[in-house]
Amino acid sequence: MKKLAAVALLTLGVVLAGCSKQEEATPAAAAPEAPAAITQIVVGLDDNFPPMGFRDDKNELVGFDIDMAKEAAKRLDLQVQFKPIDWSAKEAELSGKRVDVLWNGLTITEERKQNIAFTAPYMENHQIIVVPADSDTQTKADLAGKVVGAQEGSSAVDAVKKEDAVFQSFKEFKTFGDNVTALMDLSAGRLQAVVVDEVVGRYYVAKKPELYRVLDENFGTEEYGVGLRKDDTELLTRLDQAMADMKADGTAAKISEQWFGKDIIK
Structure with missing residues (x-):
């Protein structure tokens, strides 16, 4: 009996040792790090x-x-x-x-x-049309055959192109890196109109009313x-x-x- 008991105890020890080694071989996964707080x-x-x-x-x-x-x-x-x-x-x-x-x-x-x-x-905004102060242009229809400009990548480009009949009537549609350059070309006579965000256009018109004028019509309302x-x-x-x-x-x-x-x- 003692011999059998000894064998049983030895077998149990081997099993427990195996379990212990197996547990050590598979450690618990580390908890994921929390994302860094925005500063x-x-x-x-x-x-x-x-x-x-x-x-x-x-x-x-x-x-x-x-x-x-x-x-x-x-x-x-x-x-x-x-x-x-x-x-x-x-x-x-x-x-x-x-x-x-x-x-x-x-x-x-x-x-x-x-x-x-x-x-x-x-904020609500409009795409307004700025022309030289002495221009005879009064409406969008009067832009037919004229060179019109806008800032590249701006919503003014999208707004103009949505009105396809008006867009197709332009002699040329030029885009610029920024609105300031477009307005400079307008005052220099290289453009006959600029389509621009109202907040920007009226800012410049107010500074130089002798150079620029805003038409009553625009190319739509939008939101910022x-x-x-x-x-x-x-x-x-x-x-x-x-x-x-x-x-x-x-x-x-x-x-x-x-x-x-x-x-x-x-």
């Missing part, structure tokens, strides 16, 4: 788009959207960095994670919604929003809330009045 957002913008974002006489970035972004970042306890980009390549800059948001008079369109997530709209990557859902939610709070407490209206002389916040 900074990089804002992509066209730095030649007054009054939304541009460089002042000291070469510092200023503008309505600059002030809005600074205030929102402050409320979110985030650092903010402004990065001028080629606006015609804005979606590539965003998807390539070289910037975190596009905040510079970005029009919300169904086409852009395919690739970009938008905040709630914060902040663009983010579609997978940045947490940042989108937080940013939407911050901007809603800015509207509710009057901060957004105050920033608007500083740049436009009135509250044009949507």
Whole structure:
């Protein structure tokens, strides 16, 4: 009996040792690391788009959207960095994670919604037609046979092309790297009209009423929003809330009045 008991104990020991080795061979998987908390957002913008974002006489970035972004970042306890980009390549800059948001008079369109997530709209805008002050052009129909310009990659291009009959009537449609260059060509006589965001066009017309005039007709109404990557859902939610709070407490209206002389916040 003792011999059998000894054999049984020896067998049990071998089994337990095997179990112990097997357990040691398969350690528990390490818990996944939590994603790093966001501490900074990089804002992509066209730095030649007054009054939304541009460089002042000291070469510092200023503008309505600059002030809005600074205030929102402050409320979110985030650092903010402004990065001028080629606006015609804005979606590539965003998807390539070289910037975190596009905040510079970005029009919300169904086409852009395919690739970009938008905040709630914060401003309504029109695509206006600017002509020389002494031009005989009064309507869109009068643009037939004329050279018309707009900023490359802007919603002005899309708005013009939507009205195919008008677009096809142009002698030529030129695009430019920025609105300032297009308006310079207009004053130099190389263009007969420029289609541009209302907030930009009226800013320049007000500065130089002797050079420019705005037609009563336009190429439609649109809304501005902040663009983010579609997978940045947490940042989108937080940013939407911050901007809603800015509207509710009057901060957004105050920033608007500083740049436009009135509250044009949507």
